[in-house]
Amino acid sequence: MKQIYCERCSDEIKSRSDLVTSFKFFMISAYHTDCFAKELKDFGGLILSATPINSISTTIILAIATIALWILSAVSRIWYIAVVALIFPLLRLSSWFIYERRVN
Numbered sequence: 216m217k218q219i220y221c222e223r224c225s226d227e228i229k230s231r232s233d234l235v236t237s238f239k240f241f242m243i244s245a246y247h248t249d250c251f252a253k254e255l256k257d258f259g260g261l262i263l264s265a266t267p268i269n270s271i272s273t274t275i276i277l278a279i280a281t282i283a284l285w286i287l288s289a290v291s292r293i294w295y296i297a298v299v300a301l302i303f304p305l306l307r308l309s310s311w312f313i314y315e316r317r318v319n
Contacts, residue, residue: 219314223250231318235267236310243268243306245314268310277303 219228222244228234235251237244246254251267266273284300287293 217317219245219318221245221247221250223254228318231315234269234314234318236269236314237267238306243310243313268307269315274307277307
């Protein structure tokens with residue numbers, strides 16, 4: 216398997232519990248849990264999303280937002296709202312596909 220390296224310290228991330236993925240500059244980045252906290256405290260907090268993509272709470276919020284946008288799209292008959300709603304699950308799925316499935 217391909218190793219996953221932290222964006223901040225460049226060390227290998229060996230466990231899934233230590234992996235935090237975040238959306239930064241239109242890219243998904245991987246961090247150690249401690250490095251993510253340090254990055255938020257430093258200058259990166261201005262650029263970095265404060266919520267990890269791979270957390271349970273984010274997954275639940277994204278699911279609720281996607282369902283709400285699909286319902287809004289069906290009720291208002293504005294099709295591009297449904298297209299925008301696809302961004303959320305695609306972001307979460309790409310985080311899993313790129314990083315999480317490769318870490319034990």
